[in-house]
Amino acid sequence: MAPSRTVFVANLAFDVSEEQLANVFSEVGPVQSAEIKFDNQTGRPKGYAFVTFYDEATAISAIRNLRDTNVNGRTLRIELSNDDPASSRRRRDHGPPAPVNRDLTPPVHAPYRDEPNIDLYNLPQGQEVLPGEKATDVISRTLAAVTPGQMQEVMAGVKTLITSHPEQARQLLASQPQLAYALFQAMLLMKIVDPSILQRISPLPPAAPPTNFPPVSQAPTSFPPYPPTQSAPTYPAVPAQTYATAPATAQTSYPAATAQPSYGYPPVQQPTQPTQPALPAHLQTALASLPEDQRAMLTQVLQLTPDQINRLDAGQKATIMQLRQQFLGAAA
DNA sequence: GTTGAGCGTT
Numbered sequence: 001m002a003p004s005r006t007v008f009v010a011n012l013a014f015d016v017s018e019e020q021l022a023n024v025f026s027e028v029g030p031v032q033s034a035e036i037k038f039d040n041q042t043g044r045p046k047g048y049a050f051v052t053f054y055d056e057a058t059a060i061s062a063i064r065n066l067r068d069t070n071v072n073g074r075t076l077r078i079e080l081s082n083d084d085p086a087s088s089r090r091r092r093d094h095g096p097p098a099p100v101n102r103d104l105t106p107p108v109h110a111p112y113r114d115e116p117n118i119d120l121y122n123l124p125q126g127q128e129v130l131p132g133e134k135a136t137d138v139i140s141r142t143l144a145a146v147t148p149g150q151m152q153e154v155m156a157g158v159k160t161l162i163t164s165h166p167e168q169a170r171q172l173l174a175s176q177p178q179l180a181y182a183l184f185q186a187m188l189l190m191k192i193v194d195p196s197i198l199q200r201i202s203p204l205p206p207a208a209p210p211t212n213f214p215p216v217s218q219a220p221t222s223f224p225p226y227p228p229t230q231s232a233p234t235y236p237a238v239p240a241q242t243y244a245t246a247p248a249t250a251q252t253s254y255p256a257a258t259a260q261p262s263y264g265y266p267p268v269q270q271p272t273q274p275t276q277p278a279l280p281a282h283l284q285t286a287l288a289s290l291p292e293d294q295r296a297m298l299t300q301v302l303q304l305t306p307d308q309i310n311r312l313d314a315g316q317k318a319t320i321m322q323l324r325q326q327f328l329g330a331a332a
Numbered sequence: 333g334t335t336g337a338g339c340g341t342t
Contacts, residue, residue: 008339038342048338074336082339 003056005032006081007063010048012036013072018049020071025051028065029058050081057174064175126178139182143189151186158183 009021022034036049053059062078069076127138143151162169173180187193 006339010338011336014335035340036342037338037340040342042335043342044335045342046338046340047336048340050340077338079339 003060004081004083005054005056005059006050006052006083007059008048008079008081009051010077010079011074012045012047012049012076013074014045014047016045016072021049021051024069024071024076025053025062025066028062029053029055055174057171060171061175061177135178136181139178139185143182143186148190151190155183155186155190155192 007025012021016036018034018036021036022031025031025034030053032052032054034049034051037046038044039046051062053062059080063080066076066078127142129135129138146154158169161172173183184193188195
């Protein structure tokens, strides 16, 4: 059975509102609903709640990332909900309802026999993010310490997982966005993907709640050169498991809501931005290792048309041509 | 005015 998209939240302070709760859980991903349970007799909250996300992976991520979170003086206790079969009006946006199997004979093959059986709850801890440090920095550092051979090994393993067990891979990457980020950065380093696709990744909507991990659109546009120049110490080729600790909970109080709660946003596909003309991949990669200002300048220089170059004065022209010669070689 | 484990009628 598929894991639940709902988490059971206990040890709630009695003065926490559903909005506040949804806000806290939005740290980890879009929240579909947050329902605090009340006692009908007394009208007082029972001190626990159910928070539903749009997918299981986010629910699991919430358990990992929001543990020990303090809200109004009490530490949240978060578990995966026992999905009550009675309240089955969810799972609808995940496709049509499963067809009723009228054939009572069990399937010939035991399902999931070959599943790699990734335990999403028991992943290695990964690298610690120190205070004042960004998770992206730790990932960059970790990747820089991985030898090309190790990186290739990991990528091959991931590829195997994705092709043989796509659903497990999806769950793993969705619940561990830092891993997805690291893999993407590794693909850039290994020149498997063209850095220009960074331009085509549409930003999250402005109203997007902060996640426990920066969205890909905020990925740094420059990466350290690869392979690393200094001899890298060997580390076990373990995926970067870096994760940021949940930030201190917002203590803002919210007005009581009367409207049907719907927080965050459904994980819809965002429209893609128009692509902009880009330099060849190998040039972008070369440029990526330069400081921001130099990169911007060089990008402009390399994109000049012959016509534009001809309009420059002699001194500028010579400088420009020299730069272009250096980067474009014969093509200049 | 009170409460503190819990899996769901606000």
